[in-house]
Structure formats: structure tokens, C-alpha cells
Amino acid sequence: MLTISAADVDRALTFPGLVETLRAAFREGAVQPLRHHHTVERTAGSETTLLLMPAWTDFKRVGVEAEGHIGVKIVTVSPDNNTIGKPAVMGQYLLLDGRTGEPKAIIDGQRLTQWRTTCASALAASYLAREDASRLLVVGAGALSPFLAKAHSAVRPIGTIRIWNRTPANAEKVAADLRTEGLAAEAATDLDAELAKADIVSCATISQTPLVKGALLKPGAHVDLVGGFTPQMREADDDAIRRASVFVDTRTGATKEAGDIVQPLASGVLAESDILADLHELARGEKKGRSSADEITLFKSVGAALEDLAAGVAVYEALRT
Incomplete structure (x- = not known):
């Protein structure tokens, strides 16, 4: 062995x-x-x-x-x-x-886990992010943060990377490490301003208070929610759910474990029929991904075995x- x-x-x-x-x-x-x-x-x-x-x-x-x-x-x-x-x-x-x-x-x-989680996000982005998406915002500076930056850069022409974290020094460390690998990364201090400019927002936190404000997302943005893995955790607010076309890694997992899906389902902001596809359906060509340049898309993963x-x-x- x-x-x-x-x-x-x-x-x-x-x-x-x-x-x-x-x-x-x-x-x-x-x-x-x-x-x-x-x-x-x-x-x-x-x-x-x-x-x-x-x-x-x-x-x-x-x-x-x-x-x-x-x-x-x-x-x-x-x-x-x-x-x-x-x-x-x-x-x-x-x-x-x-x-x-x-x-x-x-x-x-x-x-x-770091590799498969971030590559699953990149797989989703290959169907859901605009082909010309070039500005990436990573919310959170934990172990997944640099992997998310590199995974998204593997499927889209990312030229600008911003890292935001509640502790700015942690964001700067991730950005500095990415720069040593040739990626154009900088730490960000104003989350709301970055949300308004990002083509892809990739969020990997264990927050129970939404950090991604849907009202700030620009037309054509793609939101990648990775961190929340319990019904109590929430990374994006109801406005993000209302404005976006919603996709998940697996319907069974996301509708039972992911607060970003479970909570809107419970409140009526989201219906199960509003979840347009999971990764099985996208990979098999059974369902469409992004349908227009201005469409806001949101992908929620909880991880699949x-x-x-x-x-x-x-x-x-x-x-x-």
C-alpha cells in the first residue's frame, strides 16, 4: 500500500x-x-x-x-x-x-481536498463563468485560497486577482505567495468595492453571516461558494440568490447541508425547481450552463465523495x- x-x-x-x-x-x-x-x-x-x-x-x-x-x-x-x-x-x-x-x-x-474542491469550482466555472472573465476576487485567505486562484486561472483568462480577508495580513500573505508563482495577485481591503468589479467571486470561508452582497454584483458575474458546509453557514445573501441563476455540485448534498441553499429554500426565496442543474447534468450535457453574457450565475458546492x-x-x- x-x-x-x-x-x-x-x-x-x-x-x-x-x-x-x-x-x-x-x-x-x-x-x-x-x-x-x-x-x-x-x-x-x-x-x-x-x-x-x-x-x-x-x-x-x-x-x-x-x-x-x-x-x-x-x-x-x-x-x-x-x-x-x-x-x-x-x-x-x-x-x-x-x-x-x-x-x-x-x-x-x-x-x-484542496485540489479536488478547487478544481470542482473551476469545472463549474468552465460552464458558468463568462469566457472572457479576467478579474477574480477570492474571499477568505485560508488553505483553499491559493488553490482557488490557480484553479480558476486554469479555465479562464484571469489577469487580476484580489484576495480579501477579515485579517488583512493573511490576505497579503496569500497574495504574496501567488505573486511568486507569477500570478497578478494583490490584497484587497474594501470587499464591497471588489464585489462590484469582479468577474468571478470565489468565497471560501466558514462565515455564518453573508459576505457576498448580491446587490453589488455586476451583470455577467459568476459567484462560486465553497466554504459553507453546514445549514448554519452562509456566504451570500438573499439578493445574490434572487439575482442569480443557481447551480450546485449535487442536489442531494446542497439541499440538505449548504446554508446558502438550505436557508433560502426554508424562507421561500428559492424553490428546488430554481436550481437549474448540478455538475452531473452539466457534464453530461443534459442541462445548459450560462445562457447570456449579462446573466449572473451562482454555484454552490458542499463537496462530493x-x-x-x-x-x-x-x-x-x-x-x-
Whole structure:
């Protein structure tokens, strides 16, 4: 069994390559039960969330059992970790042979998550963002922030990147790191002003108060909501939902777990029929993405176990020889 580090994952993947791997995965499908979502109560500080995300090859669809895989990601989200200099998200991914159940690899789950999450956003943007989208605003300066900048830059001609965070020094650090990789990134201090100028707004926070104000979005903008993974979290306000054509990664996950979808559904701002498509339907050509240059689009992801499986198999195949 291979033990695959974060550095190994970086060596195995490219952003354009993984976007296409995920496109094929959503087109072909996989069995992915709704993820197990458990709250671990603590005597002091914030609660820890334990997530278990299983998936396996849909053998009935592809019919090639010998080449199938089973995978499960075990993740913890501990918001208080940031105060002690540790990542809020920890995890490992276990990849198994689909026929025998033999363990094939244990993969750094944090890095795999960063790659697959941001490449899923880029995949959505390939259908939903304008072809000429060149100005990207990343809201949040956590571990996903630089990956989002690079993933979106892989599918659209991004020439200007702005990073906003409640702590400006954190935004500047991300921007500085991106500049060393040749990307035109700067820290932003005025979120509202940047929202009004951005072609793509990519938001990766654990905020429970909306940060993206829909009234400020310009015609043709694309909003990518990544961070909120519980019904209590919210990154965009009701105006954003009202003004936008709404898309999700998976209907089952988004309508049960994502506050940006769950809360508008509960209040009547959004109906389930207003969700125009998920990534399966977009990848299979069953539903259309962007329909006009002035259309505002909004994509909400909560993460799909299929993404982990596809990314995990890609990493394993790249490194096993």
C-alpha cells in the first residue's frame, strides 16, 4: 500500500488535468451515499465536525468491476485550530481495490481536498463563468485560497486577482505567495468595492453571516461558494440568490447541508425547481450552463465523495509505478 504525502499529491496533479478528470467523473458517475456528518461536542471552545465521505465505482454504469475502486475520506473540522497555528481541516483518504477491498493507498486528505474542491469550482466555472472573465476576487485567505486562484486561472483568462480577508495580513500573505508563482495577485481591503468589479467571486470561508452582497454584483458575474458546509453557514445573501441563476455540485448534498441553499429554500426565496442543474447534468450535457453574457450565475458546492474518489485514483495511478 502506498503512503502518499501532500508533496506527492502536488507532484501527481495539475489543475487543467484534474478539472478534466472531474468532468469525466461527473459524466460517468459513482455511488456516493450522503456523507456522514457528526458533531463532536467539547467542554470548551468550538465543536469539532467529523465527516465520513464514502464512494465507489458505479459498476452498473461502467461494467468494469476489475478496474473499479472504493474510497473513503475521514475529515475533522476544528475551527479553534487556527488559534494554535494548525489547519482547521484535517483528513486522510483511503483508496481500496473495488473488487477485493485491498487497501491501495492512504493519501493526505487535506491536500487532496484542496485540489479536488478547487478544481470542482473551476469545472463549474468552465460552464458558468463568462469566457472572457479576467478579474477574480477570492474571499477568505485560508488553505483553499491559493488553490482557488490557480484553479480558476486554469479555465479562464484571469489577469487580476484580489484576495480579501477579515485579517488583512493573511490576505497579503496569500497574495504574496501567488505573486511568486507569477500570478497578478494583490490584497484587497474594501470587499464591497471588489464585489462590484469582479468577474468571478470565489468565497471560501466558514462565515455564518453573508459576505457576498448580491446587490453589488455586476451583470455577467459568476459567484462560486465553497466554504459553507453546514445549514448554519452562509456566504451570500438573499439578493445574490434572487439575482442569480443557481447551480450546485449535487442536489442531494446542497439541499440538505449548504446554508446558502438550505436557508433560502426554508424562507421561500428559492424553490428546488430554481436550481437549474448540478455538475452531473452539466457534464453530461443534459442541462445548459450560462445562457447570456449579462446573466449572473451562482454555484454552490458542499463537496462530493465522487470528487475525492476521482482525484484519489488519479494520484494513485500517477505514482504507483
